[in-house]
Amino acid sequence: MNTPSVNKSLILNYFAGTASPMQKRLIRDWLASEENQELYFEWLAEWQTQSPQYLVQHADARFDAFIDFMKENPPVKKEVCTETEVSPVTIQIGERFVFRKKWLIAACFLLCFLTWAGREKIYFKTFRTPYGQTSTVTLDDGTRVILNANTSMTVPRFGFGNKTREVTLDGEAFFVVKHTIDNKKFLVKTARKFEVMVLGTEFSVYTRSQEAKVLLKKGKVQVRYTQGSKTNQIMMKPGDLMTLQKTGKPNLKTKTDTKTLTAWTEHRFVFDKTPLKEVTRQIREHYGMQIAIPDSTFANRAVSGTFQPESGEELLTLLSEMFGFKLDRSGKTILVISN
Secondary structure: OOOOOOOHHHHHHHHOOOOOHHHHHHHHHHOOOHHHHHHHHHHHHHHHHHOHHHHHHHHHHHHHHHHHHHHHOOOOOOOOOOOOOOOHHHHHHHHHHHHHHHHHHHHHHHHHHHHHHOHHHHHEEEEEEOOOOOEEEEOOOOOEEEEOOOEEEEEEOOOEOOOEOEEEEEEEEEEEOOOOOOOOOEEEEOOOOEEEEEOOOEEEEEEOOOOEEEEEEEOOEEEEEEEOOEEEEEEEOOOOEEEEOOOOOEEEEOOOOHHHHOHHHHOOEEEEEEEHHHHHHHHHHHHOOEEEOOOOOHHHOEEEEEEOOOOHHHHHHHHHHHHOEEEEEEOOEEEEEEO
């Protein structure tokens, strides 16, 4: 019986997890050659590039298998020539051998790092909006998402809409979720220990450092949040606004003005007796500007009006002219000072 040889096709099958036990033993013996070890990593890198869907499931195992093999079968140290006269050719071969060995070790660590660090980029797509801009994204399942400024949303690259309908949000977004025939649930996850589960509806989610908010415009959503060691649930109805403080304690308001609270989706700022400190917080989050109000009493002054500015500087200037306060700069910080 002819002994099968190890070739690129067999190695690729091994990476994909389809090699037989006999083929695995054959590959193990084949790896005893340092030249083959070089090929092994070249083909592994090529396979990972062409088959990202197998990366998490198989690539780590293939790398670990090689490391285990090297531990059990350390390279045999070659005798160094001790003759006085050494030909230039011999020296070049020796240097090439050392370089190859160093390259292989470096490749091992590099491949391990890329496998770990690149996993998120391969398996997930992130949509980001810079300061001062909003954007609209249509997901593979037909769901439309409007991302507010300074916001990021992560979505699985593979199987979204079929296997999963989960996204992770950091910032603020308005969702118009597409209903599916099989009633597959849509889940918005956050880093604030709460998540929003829906079927088909329109709602917004706000999650930043100070607080988190969920506003329901149409349909029905379930908010799951963690308070201490306990996980709780709240069913929301249209017009409900739920706010979560840092402590995890919820505050539910009903019959809110959803049009005003989602005005940012139309590039508008709507203030209705809004404290000036809240106004400057919104400007800071939307445009990335550093704003401070030294006078704490003046910071509570009420501001009302609708604005559709081109920039944060324009909005601050309009507010200062309408409500009678001055703007001053201290380094990169804009100071709001009462007249």
